[in-house]
Amino acid sequence: MTSSEAAHSHSGPSYFLIFGMLIVLTGLTVGVSYVDFGVMGGIVVALAIATVKASLVALFFMHLKDEVRSINVVIIFPCILMIIMIAILCFEVF
Amino acid sequence: MSTVATASPVAAHSEDRLPSGKLAMWIFLASEIMFFAGLFSTYIILRVTSPELFDPTNKEMLPVFLNVPLATVNTVILITSSLTMAFAVKARWKGDDAGIRKFMAITVLLGLAFCVVKFFEYKGKFDHGIGPGQSVFYSCYFAMTGIHLIHVVGGLIPMAWMAFRAPTGKYTKNPENSRIELIGLYWHFVDLVWIYLFPVLYLMN
Numbered sequence: 299m300t301s302s303e304a305a306h307s308h309s310g311p312s313y314f315l316i317f318g319m320l321i322v323l324t325g326l327t328v329g330v331s332y333v334d335f336g337v338m339g340g341i342v343v344a345l346a347i348a349t350v351k352a353s354l355v356a357l358f359f360m361h362l363k364d365e366v367r368s369i370n371v372v373i374i375f376p377c378i379l380m381i382i383m384i385a386i387l388c389f390e391v392f
Numbered sequence: 393m394s395t396v397a398t399a400s401p402v403a404a405h406s407e408d409r410l411p412s413g414k415l416a417m418w419i420f421l422a423s424e425i426m427f428f429a430g431l432f433s434t435y436i437i438l439r440v441t442s443p444e445l446f447d448p449t450n451k452e453m454l455p456v457f458l459n460v461p462l463a464t465v466n467t468v469i470l471i472t473s474s475l476t477m478a479f480a481v482k483a484r485w486k487g488d489d490a491g492i493r494k495f496m497a498i499t500v501l502l503g504l505a506f507c508v509v510k511f512f513e514y515k516g517k518f519d520h521g522i523g524p525g526q527s528v529f530y531s532c533y534f535a536m537t538g539i540h541l542i543h544v545v546g547g548l549i550p551m552a553w554m555a556f557r558a559p560t561g562k563y564t565k566n567p568e569n570s571r572i573e574l575i576g577l578y579w580h581f582v583d584l585v586w587i588y589l590f591p592v593l594y595l596m597n
Contacts, residue, residue: 341439372422
């Protein structure tokens with residue numbers, strides 16, 4: 299058994315469960331859009347729910363959960379760059 | 393990783409080995425993250441610093457009529473296509489050529505459905521004389537959804553080819569041929585971008 303086959307022995311939740319959660323969260327996204335959180339609040343709530351959904355897709359559909367650890371370098375590095383970029387933009391603007 | 397490698401080079405490498413194709417795809421996706429982050433931060437900073445540009449009562453803005461039901465349908469379509477893509481990848485692990493073709497074909501059809509819905513959405517805008525030059529909001533809207541749509545089409549072409557070629561056994565004979573997994577990663581990423589686009593563009597009015 300190669301390492302890739304070992305990683306594919308599905309121990310996590312089924313794809314249908316993840317799919318169901320994504321659909322429920324989509325409903326939630328639409329639902330909370332009718333609640334007034336103000337401009338900043340609305341953005342934060344929308345991005346928070348989107349991030350939960352994106353994490354589900356990345357961890358289970360893209361199998362990041364079972365991936366070898368060295369992949370984190372490739373993924374975490376651009377995320378840090380992204381945070382730096384947004385932080386610089388925010389300092390510039392506010 | 394280097395410390396482990398010195399202790400037992402062979403074992404460490406076989407267990408902690410990232411196939412080069414997958415590494416390349418993740419590096420590409422990392423560059424895509426930066427690309428879309430630029431678009432998103434432009435939009436959000438415009439929105440926060442110049443709320444008057446996004447005021448629905450603003451004359452230049454025209455009444456904002458983004459079609460939320462259509463966009464919600466498209467969200468469900470894309471999430472479903474991610475599910476079928478996950479099954480296509482699973483079929484490749486099982487060496488199931490017919491399964492790859494079936495699930496890849498369903499994914500392509502769902503992707504086409506997304507494009508059709510998008511076409512009617514754009515048509516609705518153009519019929520009302522609204523183009524990318526209408527206002528700052530519509531510039532952002534057309535740029536972000538348009539670039540996302542190009543990504544969808546860019547995924548559909550190789551996916552249709554793979555559905556067509558799957559019965560030859562091309563993707564299952566050689567375990568090192570990971571094209572199905574790689575296009576899967578790309579497609580999930582396209583879904584992931586839409587997950588952010590949908591609330592940020594459609595639901596913040």
